[in-house]
Amino acid sequence: MTTSAGDRDARLAEAVALRASGDEAKRRHARELLIALSAELPDDAEVAYQTAWVHDVLGLEAEAVPFYERALAGSGLPEPDRRGARLGHASTLRSLGRYPEAVEAFRAGLAEFPDDNALRTFLAMALYNVGEHHEAMRTLLETLAATSADPWIQRYRPAIEHYARDLDAVG
Incomplete structure (x- = not known):
């Protein structure tokens, strides 16, 4: 047909x-x-x-x-659907417990859409799932600092960005 x-x-x-x-x-x-x-x-x-x-x-x-x-x-x-497909695909892999594949899929999405903070946030969850806790936390802190309109977050943005680079920094 x-x-x-x-x-x-x-x-x-x-x-x-x-x-x-x-x-x-x-x-x-x-x-x-x-x-x-x-x-x-x-x-x-x-x-x-x-x-x-x-x-x-x-x-x-x-x-x-x-x-x-x-x-x-x-x-x-079209671009909005491609973004949605990137997020949907990677998120679905993550929900199925296919964590390493999900990390790869989120990273492929970010290579194509580097400004997509939803992809970045979900990537952080997948990084957590594969045991990359430091990278997951860094990704979330950088995303929070860059996107939050909260005045208190913005007030402390330099400190948040500093610790995002090195969570183990002392002093």
Whole structure:
């Protein structure tokens, strides 16, 4: 069966709306629609991303991974979706206990999107999971110092940044 661009877009929009509804039955139906569309369009990165996402929201993380990988292998994702796919993929690996792979995936995401503090924060969690506690804490402290609007954090930002570099510093 050949899927026209208009048909693809309509089916994808319907599935995304069903997934976003928050209703479990509608999300399961969205999954069915997306699996079928993904089978018809295996090289469509956007369809793969939406298929991964619906698996994640249904708690089917292991089934989401290959769709995230397919989405990221292609070049058809708009920038916000590619960021989302990077975070979703790495977070899913982490939630499955695949911590070293998650660290690699978060680092790949940050190589592509170095300004993404959500990726950086989740990377810190994965670093903790692989026993890199110092690196995890450094990453969180640097992110906090750089992004917090809290006046007290900003007041002590130089000290926070200093200790982020060397948590064991004395004096």
